[in-house]
Amino acid sequence: MNQLDQLEARSVYIFREAYANFKNLCMLWSIGKDSTVLLWLARKAFFGHVPFPLVHIDTHYKIPAMIEYRNKLALEFNLNLIYGENTEALANKLTFPDGNVDRLTCCKNLKADALKNTLSGDWPRYKLNHSNGEFDLDTNREAYTGVIVGARADEEGSRSKERYFSPRNKESSWDVGDQPPEFWNQYKTDFAPGTHVRIHPLLDWTELNIWEYIEREKIPTVDLYYNQGEGKRFRSLGCWPCTHSVDSESRNVVEIIEELKTGKFANIAERSGRAQDKEDGGGLETLRREGYM
Numbered sequence: 508m509n510q511l512d513q514l515e516a517r518s519v520y521i522f523r524e525a526y527a528n529f530k531n532l533c534m535l536w537s538i539g540k541d542s543t544v545l546l547w548l549a550r551k552a553f554f555g556h557v558p559f560p561l562v563h564i565d566t567h568y569k570i571p572a573m574i575e576y577r578n579k580l581a582l583e584f585n586l587n588l589i590y591g592e593n594t595e596a597l598a599n600k601l602t603f604p605d606g607n608v609d610r611l612t613c614c615k616n617l618k619a620d621a622l623k624n625t626l627s628g629d630w631p632r633y634k635l636n637h638s639n640g641e642f643d644l645d646t647n648r649e650a651y652t653g654v655i656v657g658a659r660a661d662e663e664g665s666r667s668k669e670r671y672f673s674p675r676n677k678e679s680s681w682d683v684g685d686q687p688p689e690f691w692n693q694y695k696t697d698f699a700p701g702t703h704v705r706i707h708p709l710l711d712w713t714e715l716n717i718w719e720y721i722e723r724e725k726i727p728t729v730d731l732y733y734n735q736g737e738g739k740r741f742r743s744l745g746c747w748p749c750t751h752s753v754d755s756e757s758r759n760v761v762e763i764i765e766e767l768k769t770g771k772f773a774n775i776a777e778r779s780g781r782a783q784d785k786e787d788g789g790g791l792e793t794l795r796r797e798g799y800m
Contacts, residue, residue, distance in 0.1 A: 511720055515548065518708035520692065521671055522552035522655070525706045526559070528696040529653030533626070536561040536588075538573045539744045540728055541657035541709055543580075544717055547726050548708060549655075550584070560587045562625060562632075562651070566617040567597055568604060568746035576729040581635055588635040589645055591625025593617050604748045617746075626651045626703070655706045661713050662777050671710055672696055675703040714777055715767045722760045734758045743777055 508516070525532060534549060534557070536542045549557045563577060581588040596602060596616035603613035624630040628648035636643050658669060670686050672694050687695040698704060709717075721728060731741045739752040753775070757763040766772070 511716065511723060514712055514716060515551070515720070517692075517711070518545075518548045519552040521694075521706065521708040522549055524694060524696060525653055525655060525672075525708075526553075529704065529706075531649055531651045532559040532653040532655065533562045533589075533651040534559060534655035535622075535657070536563050536577070537657070537744070538563065538569070538577045538729065539657075540717055540721065540732060541659060541662075541712075543726060543728055544712075544720055545655065545657040545709060546580075546584075546586075547724060557584070557586055559655075560589045560634075560651075562654075563588065563590045564618055564621050564625060565590045565592045566621070566746050567592065568602070568617070568748060570731060570744065570747045570750070572731055573729055573744060578635070578640065580727065582637060582640060585637065586635070589625075589632050590642065591621055591630060591632050593621040593624075594630075596620070610749055613749075626654060652702070653704050653706060655708065657709050658705075658707045659709050659712050659714070659717075669705070669707050669710060670694075671707050673705045673707065674698050675705060677701040677703060715764065718760060718764050718767065722764060728760075732763070742772070 534542075534545065536546060546557070546561070561581070565574075577588070580586070593616050600607050601612070601616050602608065603610045608616070621630070625632055627650045632645040632648070633642040634645040635641075660669065668683050668686070670689050672689070673681070673686060675681050689695070696704075712720075720726070729744070731744060734740045734756055735758075738754060738756060740755045740757060741750065742753050742755075744750060753772075755763075755766060755771075757766050
């Protein structure tokens with residue numbers, strides 16, 4: 508087995524362990540390259556079917572092409588797609604683009620709080636109706652206790668402190684110093700009632716691994732990752748007011764792989780285009796301790 512085969516096999520194993528051990532399981536789908544590889548692996552793990560809902564937190568500030576891609580792929584792959592949002596923060600303009608709060612507070616409102624309350628069922632959730640492509644109110648308000656996430660240890664400092672099965676308390680707060688040991692392929696999946704567990708099948712994948720796998724499997728990705736003729740592309744995707752492109756001539760997956768192999772970005776963080784990281788001292792640990800993705 509080559510490296511990609513080994514990574515794929517471990518990820519598939521993690522998926523199946525999660526499905527076997529958590530009754531109310533869901534998977535976060537941010538529409539980016541990592542979570543789309545995660546989606547592809549889920550379909551492999553369960554023979555073309557994804558047996559749990561995909562949850563997207565809609566900030567209403569995503570780049571429009573991301574939402575178009577989300578809906579198209581959800582219909583094509585017949586996915587059980589659910590989205591949640593912080594309606595109150597949006598209505599009261601407690602967001603950075605409106606100038607009422609800073610970027611970190613905006614992230615807490617539109618992402619961390621929205622995620623926590625969407626997963627718990629405390630706030631309304633909306634489910635894709637495959638018959639008309641619209642979203643209807645989801646009548647199932649049961650809490651998700653196991654949440655599969657596309658976090659990678661190499662992407663950002665706080666993610667390197669995660670485990671494959673990483674517990675949070677019932678408020679989704681993360682105690683970084685209280686993580687279970689994981690030896691070889693032995694994972695703790697039995698937690699006290701009320702524990703909320705984040706599951707990370709991509710934890711040991713790198714940015715290069717992700718793109719090599721996308722190339723090998725021919726996984727469809729949103730066009731924002733590629734140079735459209737202006738010498739720029741996005742390396743990491745988020746909300747448009749806080750996400751900036753990088754200089755790059757790469758127009759396709761093969762060229763991105765070559766770019767990464769030559770070390771062009773060796774001294775530039777993958778999330779360097781995400782402005783909220785800079786306001787948190789270059790990392791996201793503060794937000795992630797409070798439930799951020």
